[in-house]
Amino acid sequence: MIVLPILIPLAFGIFSLLAWKAPRLQRGLALAGTSLLTASAVAILLDVRRTGVSALQIGSWPAPYGITLAADGLSSLMLLTAAVIALAAALYGQAGIDPGRVRSGYYPLFHFLLMGVNGAFLTGDIFNLYVWFEVMLMSSFVLIALGGERRNIEGAVKYVILNLLASILFLSAIGLLYNLAGTLNMADLARQLPLLGAPNQITLVAVLFLAAFGIKSAAFPLFFWLPASYHTPPVTITALFSGLLTKVGVYALIRVFTLLFTQDTQYTRTVLLILAGFTMVTGVLGAAAQTDFRRLLSFHIISQIGYPLMGLALFSQSALAASIYFLVHVMLAKTALFLVAGLVESLQGSFDLKKLGGLYSARTGLALLFLLPALSLAGLPPLSGFFAKLALVRAGLEQGQGVIVAVSLAVSLMTLYSMTKVWNEAFWKPAAVPVPRRRLSAWLWAPTLGLVLVSLLIGIFPAPLLELSNQAAALLTNTQPYLEAVIGGMP
Amino acid sequence: MNRKPEKLQRSLLLPVAARYLMPLLLIFSIFLLLRGHNEIGGGFIGGLVAASALMLYAIAVSPAALRSLLPFEPRSLVAVGLLTSLISGLIPLFAGRPFLTGLWLKTEIPVLGKIGTPLLFDLGVYLLVVGIVLWILLTLAED
Numbered sequence: 014m015i016v017l018p019i020l021i022p023l024a025f026g027i028f029s030l031l032a033w034k035a036p037r038l039q040r041g042l043a044l045a046g047t048s049l050l051t052a053s054a055v056a057i058l059l060d061v062r063r064t065g066v067s068a069l070q071i072g073s074w075p076a077p078y079g080i081t082l083a084a085d086g087l088s089s090l091m092l093l094t095a096a097v098i099a100l101a102a103a104l105y106g107q108a109g110i111d112p113g114r115v116r117s118g119y120y121p122l123f124h125f126l127l128m129g130v131n132g133a134f135l136t137g138d139i140f141n142l143y144v145w146f147e148v149m150l151m152s153s154f155v156l157i158a159l160g161g162e163r164r165n166i167e168g169a170v171k172y173v174i175l176n177l178l179a180s181i182l183f184l185s186a187i188g189l190l191y192n193l194a195g196t197l198n199m200a201d202l203a204r205q206l207p208l209l210g211a212p213n214q215i216t217l218v219a220v221l222f223l224a225a226f227g228i229k230s231a232a233f234p235l236f237f238w239l240p241a242s243y244h245t246p247p248v249t250i251t252a253l254f255s256g257l258l259t260k261v262g263v264y265a266l267i268r269v270f271t272l273l274f275t276q277d278t279q280y281t282r283t284v285l286l287i288l289a290g291f292t293m294v295t296g297v298l299g300a301a302a303q304t305d306f307r308r309l310l311s312f313h314i315i316s317q318i319g320y321p322l323m324g325l326a327l328f329s330q331s332a333l334a335a336s337i338y339f340l341v342h343v344m345l346a347k348t349a350l351f352l353v354a355g356l357v358e359s360l361q362g363s364f365d366l367k368k369l370g371g372l373y374s375a376r377t378g379l380a381l382l383f384l385l386p387a388l389s390l391a392g393l394p395p396l397s398g399f400f401a402k403l404a405l406v407r408a409g410l411e412q413g414q415g416v417i418v419a420v421s422l423a424v425s426l427m428t429l430y431s432m433t434k435v436w437n438e439a440f441w442k443p444a445a446v447p448v449p450r451r452r453l454s455a456w457l458w459a460p461t462l463g464l465v466l467v468s469l470l471i472g473i474f475p476a477p478l479l480e481l482s483n484q485a486a487a488l489l490t491n492t493q494p495y496l497e498a499v500i501g502g503m504p
Numbered sequence: 505m506n507r508k509p510e511k512l513q514r515s516l517l518l519p520v521a522a523r524y525l526m527p528l529l530l531i532f533s534i535f536l537l538l539r540g541h542n543e544i545g546g547g548f549i550g551g552l553v554a555a556s557a558l559m560l561y562a563i564a565v566s567p568a569a570l571r572s573l574l575p576f577e578p579r580s581l582v583a584v585g586l587l588t589s590l591i592s593g594l595i596p597l598f599a600g601r602p603f604l605t606g607l608w609l610k611t612e613i614p615v616l617g618k619i620g621t622p623l624l625f626d627l628g629v630y631l632l633v634v635g636i637v638l639w640i641l642l643t644l645a646e647d
Contacts, residue, residue, distance in 0.1 A: 020603070030582060
């Protein structure tokens, strides 16, 4: 069953290819596909919760030789969150994606992107992880480039070059790892690496992985591809990317640093902690200088990436649980914010904060839709961001890491400042031109409202998600059940 | 660069040779497809050979001529190929085995030998490769 989140997007991608000349059918298929995907992700989450880690040996090839798919708490939570975001993007795209893009193949790519994301969350094989990253990279590259205008192509080129560089680093790291251990199965690697007695080589490989996934997740200092490209495609695509792509990078970091590189961790964790701090600070400082709604939000993506990295660097069960909770929170809140930016643009025709205004008096509902995820991102109680940050701060204080805690709190304050700026410019100040009276399509506001509500729910009732994150984190600190599910009773 | 390109003196050899080479290459590509799995060959390389056979025709005669020769869009070939491979992976699920498990028919078939889901998978890859290569190259050639 755990292969379903890969097969469903593949099948619907094929159907969309077959329905190339029927855009309406493709739009319907996107809704059906993402709904099915969400249902399968819910089923997997419930199953994993009941029975622990579940693994599938693809093609019946036994574990260290074949490719294994494995779903544990972290994978299943990420799958579900990604599916919810995909569903919202599919709904929003009904009105948010222009017919020209649909004609040049938006929907097949949309499904293949989801396949790549889900594959990365599920795979138990490090080389297979690379393959899914490439599936993701190629689909997202073409999604940015669709449209064919100069700025689309420019954004796409910047995006693909840095990401290909990361892929090369990733591939080299895999090669070195294979040379050291002679296996690519992650569970098998987790068993072999401690027996090798080559801590220095392993640390070197770990740093290569850190660099590769660091670029992919837009961590300091190699984040600049993100704000250079994310504001160029239509907002549906940006919202989808902001919810999924960098988070897969963070997922991969969490996976390899909890499963593979668990010896001699002092060095890598210190590096991670420093990177986390700088990522938070540079992201939020970059955002302060922006006057474009989407570019500002893009810089906040970077800033928010620092928080889950901080949890990973602290590496206690509570810190990892906080990271996982934070990832779910930020994926939902960030996507919602981008969709709100899209709503604002479809009303006032611009992302430029200077040209916006007057939305609070004209569209109070829309202002609320912005305010909730924005305050949640800044971390105000009782919204989801507050619990995520509270858990991280607590984990940081437990370990006496006062500096990173102070940095994370200061960055929260600056996030609040930045969100206040958007509020003042777009919603509060009087409008330069009157806000048009026309109604917004329900395809646009309903998914935005849905995401905001989900994000509100996990803030008001944080207990179930906190418990799930805790269980997931327990499986990350004690990897024995994962190893047993994947390679079974092998010595 | 603004000068009109001089009219190329086309050799007669290439179009004539292409007409005879194309069917031969297509048959060879099927041979490669069937030979695959345990020996050198398979869907990917077979598909590349088939696609180059077709592209040879496009270069020798014209891309438009190849288009009119094909009874289908390259794009549909991509979709059908992917679908074929997907189905070959799904068949084992009905036998209660994991996705993509190789299953073979008990009886041997003359010429083809033992056939099973890996051959179906390779056939899908073959169609996919032909489709995608033609899609890319015809788009570039007609641009």
